[in-house]
Amino acid sequence: MLSAWLYIGIFTLVAVALPAIAIFLAGLLAPKKPNPIKEATYECGVETVGPTWTQLRIQYYLFALAFLIFDVESVLLYPWAVAYQQLPLFAIVEAIIFLAILLGGLFYAWRKGALNWQ
Amino acid sequence: MTAFWQDPITFLRLWLENLLLFWGVPEGWVLVIRYTIGAVLLATAALLFVILQLWLERKLIGRLQDRLGPNRVGPWGLLQPIADVLKIFTKEHITPAGADRVPFNLAPVLSVAAALMVWAVVPFSATVFGAELNVGILYLLAVGAIGEIAIILAGWSSNNKYALLGALRTVAQLISYSVPMTLSALVPVMFSGSLNLNAITRAQEVWFLFLAPLPALIFLTASVAEVGRAPFDLPEAESELVAGYSVEYSGLKFGFFYVAEFLKAFTVSLIFAVLFLGGWRGPGAEAYPVLGFVYLFLKSSAVYLLMILLRGTLPRFRIDQVMDLNWKVFTPLALLLLMIIALVDYFLRGALPLVRVMVLLGVNALAYVILDRLLSSRERLRRQPVAQPVRPVARPENLINPSETGVAS
Numbered sequence: 001m002l003s004a005w006l007y008i009g010i011f012t013l014v015a016v017a018l019p020a021i022a023i024f025l026a027g028l029l030a031p032k033k034p035n036p037i038k039e040a041t042y043e044c045g046v047e048t049v050g051p052t053w054t055q056l057r058i059q060y061y062l063f064a065l066a067f068l069i070f071d072v073e074s075v076l077l078y079p080w081a082v083a084y085q086q087l088p089l090f091a092i093v094e095a096i097i098f099l100a101i102l103l104g105g106l107f108y109a110w111r112k113g114a115l116n117w118q
Numbered sequence: 119m120t121a122f123w124q125d126p127i128t129f130l131r132l133w134l135e136n137l138l139l140f141w142g143v144p145e146g147w148v149l150v151i152r153y154t155i156g157a158v159l160l161a162t163a164a165l166l167f168v169i170l171q172l173w174l175e176r177k178l179i180g181r182l183q184d185r186l187g188p189n190r191v192g193p194w195g196l197l198q199p200i201a202d203v204l205k206i207f208t209k210e211h212i213t214p215a216g217a218d219r220v221p222f223n224l225a226p227v228l229s230v231a232a233a234l235m236v237w238a239v240v241p242f243s244a245t246v247f248g249a250e251l252n253v254g255i256l257y258l259l260a261v262g263a264i265g266e267i268a269i270i271l272a273g274w275s276s277n278n279k280y281a282l283l284g285a286l287r288t289v290a291q292l293i294s295y296s297v298p299m300t301l302s303a304l305v306p307v308m309f310s311g312s313l314n315l316n317a318i319t320r321a322q323e324v325w326f327l328f329l330a331p332l333p334a335l336i337f338l339t340a341s342v343a344e345v346g347r348a349p350f351d352l353p354e355a356e357s358e359l360v361a362g363y364s365v366e367y368s369g370l371k372f373g374f375f376y377v378a379e380f381l382k383a384f385t386v387s388l389i390f391a392v393l394f395l396g397g398w399r400g401p402g403a404e405a406y407p408v409l410g411f412v413y414l415f416l417k418s419s420a421v422y423l424l425m426i427l428l429r430g431t432l433p434r435f436r437i438d439q440v441m442d443l444n445w446k447v448f449t450p451l452a453l454l455l456l457m458i459i460a461l462v463d464y465f466l467r468g469a470l471p472l473v474r475v476m477v478l479l480g481v482n483a484l485a486y487v488i489l490d491r492l493l494s495s496r497e498r499l500r501r502q503p504v505a506q507p508v509r510p511v512a513r514p515e516n517l518i519n520p521s522e523t524g525v526a527s
Contacts (some may be wrong), residue, residue: 015234023374030211056341063290067294
């Protein structure tokens with residue numbers, strides 16, 4: 001088991017190193033002629049107005065919250081799914097009630113309009 | 119000892135191990151050397167495969183759109199992607215003024231790494247797999263999230279409003295679609311009782327596609343959205359967001375975002391084939407593991423061709439349609455299906471396999487019919503505008519106004 005994680009570790013290093021080395025080599029080969037116009041923020045030729053790190057809609061935050069709820073919940077469900085074949089009916093009904101509560105929460109968010117893209 | 123033609127990769131692995139042990143290398147180092155060679159070979163093969171894939175996709179999309187596609191460089195244009203790679207390799211790397219340099223350079227690397235790292239756990243045949251992780255699916259989901267971090271990094275560090283907006287919109291889409299994806303990936307885990315991808319493959323006496331067609335459909339659609347391909351290609355909506363999070367990138371850094379996208383596209387078809395289409399399983403795959411490669415490749419290619427066909431035929435969705443499809447159709451449907459399948463499959467535990475397949479197929483078909491009715495009734499209830507504005511329709515007979523030109527129609 002530990003050796004599997006060793007492989008994952010080595011593979012991660014390789015997966016990061018391959019593109020990094022390629023970009024480094026390309027950087028050596030590529031011409032470097034910077035000038036202020038070339039480095040300006042690209043907005044289809046129009047000069048940028050004001051700060052570029054602008055304020056963002058609250059919308060994204062709401063979706064992130066909804067995502068967080070469902071992601072944590074599905075991670076909670078994975079151990080249940082692994083044990084599913086050995087579980088008695090009681091445990092399955094428990095999980096179904098858990099899912100039903102979540103579904104209720106989803107419908108609540110829906111009715112409140114949190115899931116509408118404005 | 120297996121014969122070479124039965125399982126060439128295991129054969130070579132054993133040969134290498136014995137050779138190193140014979141040379142007196144300690145056993146732990148043999149493992150490290152073997153893993154390093156395996157990882158470098160697999161990652162390089164995956165990246166080289168992208169070159170072939172680029173050609174295939176451009177050619178097929180060309181044919182779908184009634185064009186020829188690349189046909190100048192090499193036979194059937196086969197060398198076109200190589201020419202493109204060489205060209206992009208020598209292009210200047212422009213770093214925009216005011217960019218945050220560390221995340222700006224890290225983003226393309228991470229985005230490729232995230233797509234590559236999935237390949238570490240895919241079982242390619244009965245005996246050949248990177249790592250047999252007992253938390254395989256959780257690893258897949260976790261690694262998938264690294265790609266989203268790369269997109270946020272790219273958008274945030276570019277010092278460009280469009281890049282930032284594009285990145286946030288992309289991430290909103292990606293995290294939303296990972297919810298039904300995670301939920302429908304629970305179904306194969308339930309059927310096989312394991313998170314290990316190899317164990318899931320072994321458990322598919324019957325392909326899980328036939329036991330759970332609707333979760334498979336949700337998983338496939340969600341993974342197309344996860345990759346950000348048409349019809350879900352809002353991340354690179356050229357007409358609205360310039361090009362999204364990759365506006366300020368040039369040269370190979372820009373190229374790597376595209377490499378990551380293509381690699382991810384094949385990776386999700388690979389994952390779909392493993393989870394729902396039986397992975398390397400097929401006649402003779404246990405005895406001759408080399409056949410497993412062929413089966414897995416055929417299955418994932420079929421899924422990939424389906425994705426190309428989708429890209430060639432469907433127009434792009436609007437962002438609100440994408441979000442509605444996810445949160446108002448897929449997520450509740452995935453939750454409901456999970457409940458129904460959990461309950462139905464409990465009562466089918468002792469049943470014959472054929473009965474089990476039939477009942478689960480029936481349940482899925484019923485759920486699909488009910489969903490279809492619900493959606494179409496909602497469509498009918500939707501309010502129509504009171505007065506439709508009268509606009510000329512762009513038809514040949516309307517293009518020329520006879521009163522203006524004086525031409526009698």
